[in-house]
Amino acid sequence: MQKPTVTKVLSAVFMVVIAFTALFPLAWMAIAGFKGRDEVLRSPFQFFPDVWRWQNYVEIAQDEAFSKAMVVTFAGAAIFTVCSLLVNSMAAYAFARLDFVGKQFWWVYCIMPMFIPMMAILLTSFVVVVELGMLNTMAVLIIPGVASSFQMFFLRQFYLNYPLAVEEAALVDGASRWKIYTTIFLPQSKAPFVVVGIASFLAYWNSYVWPVLTITDPDLMQIMQLLGTFRSDRGNDWGMLMAGSTLAALPTIVLVLIFQRYIVNGVRIAGMK
Amino acid sequence: MQRTAKHLRSGLTAYLMIAPMVILLGIFVFWPLIYSIYLSMHRISFYKDPAFVGFDFYKYVLTDPNFWDTMLTGLKYALFVVPTGIVIALIVATFLKNLNGRPASIMKTTVYVPTVVSSVVASIIFLFIYQDEGLANWFMGFLGVEAVNWLNSPGLALPAIAVPGVWLGLGISTLILLAAMHDIPANYYEAAALDGASAWQRMRYITLPNLKNVLLYLFVTGFTLAIQEFQLPLIMTNGGPVNATTTPNLFIFRSFRDNTEYATSFSLAASLLLFVALGLISLLIFKLVKSDKALDS
Structure with missing residues (x-):
């Protein structure tokens, strides 16, 4: 009787320790957002503000540049996610189910970018988008990253495991491959789409270096870019910076909480490959 | 006859389906990569045509103590x-x-x-x-x-x-x-x-x-x-x-923005060297483990 209680208590303690390690930096950021200018880095040190004030959050949310960056980044991330799901799942379906001349070659071609590090092509990609006249447009933020080897590979694994029988029945009925893709495979792709879609959304939302290189127009500023410049411009206003960072991190965290079930399973699928 | 026609049509569908991905990767991954390799082997100057210098920049990188410090x-x-x-x-x-x-x-x-x-x-x-x-x-x-x-x-x-x-x-x-x-x-x-x-x-x-x-x-x-x-x-x-x-990548990233004349070629050579080195090392490790596994069974 004794032992189970001890294990239970130990297990509870351990759970708290793990949750603390994972979440503390975020909590610390959110708490600092409630602190006034004079108390955010005060000595003697204190954990909580004297008075919990929403002022920093309200002020940063009303800051025009900040709210605009949140909206523009969100819109960009949404478009980016839809485009990449379409482009990559189409290719994934073709590689999983169709036979065509040169398939092996195109397969290697589409998978190889997985092994090419971003830094080796960063500068020359910049030159390419300059030549294409894409600087300071939404297109430069969205289009270059849409095709993703990782995403295509992941979706192909999923399609390979999808039962053939349904498709064969449709083929006998005279359905075209295109129709099979749009009416059978797309509707069945919800679970993998959530996993890779979240990955796309996060990649766009969190990107920093690429926007810094390609966007100077204040109307198109991306949220992480804005936070970075905010830090160098008003680096001492920590309460405000923390409130802004909290708001900027919030959409990604909410996304994970909404789709948690899919993400944990997604790691399992990817792990099985 | 009909079979071939159907086969061709299915091939066409397949190509249409992979086309967006293939084109995008071509423009935003492979072309920049080829261009990086090209630049890393040429001396670029604002006033003259690019001059082919082979692996000179790679040699400079490998003999630059700063590069090894960053490594x-x-x-x-x-x-x-x-x-x-x-x-x-x-x-x-x-x-x-x-x-x-x-x-x-x-x-x-x-x-x-x-x-x-x-x-x-x-x-x-x-x-x-x-x-x-x-x-x-x-x-x-x-x-x-x-x-x-x-x-x-x-x-x-x-x-x-x-x-x-x-x-x-x-x-x-x-x-x-x-x-x-x-x-x-x-x-x-x-x-x-x-x-x-x-x-x-x-x-x-x-x-x-x-x-x-x-x-x-x-x-x-x-x-x-x-x-x-x-x-x-x-x-x-x-x-x-x-x-x-x-x-290493911060060093490379900063030399992109450096204004000295050959900084671009130098940093591209460094990034490609890093890429090849890391790729070879991971390949080697995975190969070793695969053969190890084969011995087990």
């Missing part, structure tokens, strides 16, 4: 981040494996949350923690140690940057290890329990050997990613103090 920094950073991250992930995953139902799913989501936080936000949080009057120094005072200037002391800045590095990577390694642990047959543990094996013995003789491949995968991918890290030092220290946190 050493990247290596140190990876050694701070990867083993620590894997050991913590292993401990957390071992614990999570024994949970069921709601606590299990809540904990899995909890450990995953840091993964989605951007490097920019993580950098800002830890910059704040490392301020003179910040949390880290409060903790030092709590332990009775004098306050430290974390990001301005050459010896401490790199480990200080490694902390958010570990934090950001923890969730995904934990979930991967957890998934692999669930694949270990339960009867291995049942047999061990009958023999009265201790928790440590179960870890040592059942869990770890069965996780060998996953651990290796995490180690190699973690290592190649860590050595390429540059956003955390870019935002937290900009490579300082005295280049103590200048990782």
Whole structure:
């Protein structure tokens, strides 16, 4: 009787320790957002503000540049996610189910970018988008990253495991491959789409270096870019910076909480490959 | 006849379906890559046509002590981040494996949350923690140690940057290890329990050997990613103090913006060298392990 209680208590303690390690930096950021200018880095040190004030959050949310960056980044991330799901799942379906001349070659071609590090092509990609006249447009933020080897590979694994029988029945009925893709495979792709879609959304939302290189127009500023410049411009206003960072991190965290079930399973699928 | 027609049509559909991906990769990955290779072998000047110089820039990179210093920094950073991250992930995953139902799913989501936080936000949080009057120094005072200037002391800045590095990577390694642990047959543990094996013995003789491949995968991918890290030092220290946190990619990234004449070709040669080196090392390790596995069976 004794032992189970001890294990239970130990297990509870351990759970708290793990949750603390994972979440503390975020909590610390959110708490600092409630602190006034004079108390955010005060000595003697204190954990909580004297008075919990929403002022920093309200002020940063009303800051025009900040709210605009949140909206523009969100819109960009949404478009980016839809485009990449379409482009990559189409290719994934073709590689999983169709036979065509040169398939092996195109397969290697589409998978190889997985092994090419971003830094080796960063500068020359910049030159390419300059030549294409894409600087300071939404297109430069969205289009270059849409095709993703990782995403295509992941979706192909999923399609390979999808039962053939349904498709064969449709083929006998005279359905075209295109129709099979749009009416059978797309509707069945919800679970993998959530996993890779979240990955796309996060990649766009969190990107920093690429926007810094390609966007100077204040109307198109991306949220992480804005936070970075905010830090160098008003680096001492920590309460405000923390409130802004909290708001900027919030959409990604909410996304994970909404789709948690899919993400944990997604790691399992990817792990099985 | 009809068969060929149908075959051709299906081939056409396939090409139409892969076309967007193929074209996009061509414009935004392969063309830049070829262009990078081209530039790294040419001397570019504003006034003259590019002149082919072969592997000269690669030689310069390999004989530049600054480049080797940054490699050493990247290596140190990876050694701070990867083993620590894997050991913590292993401990957390071992614990999570024994949970069921709601606590299990809540904990899995909890450990995953840091993964989605951007490097920019993580950098800002830890910059704040490392301020003179910040949390880290409060903790030092709590332990009775004098306050430290974390990001301005050459010896401490790199480990200080490694902390958010570990934090950001923890969730995904934990979930991967957890998934692999669930694949270990339960009867291995049942047999061990009958023999009265201790928790440590179960870890040592059942869990770890069965996780060998996953651990290796995490180690190699973690290592190649860590050595390429540059956003955390870019935002937290900009490579300082005295280049103590200048990782190879930060060095390359900064020389892009350098105005000296051959900086571009030089930094591209450096980035391609790093790419080839890391690729070869991971390939070698995976090959070695594959042959090892073949010997086992």
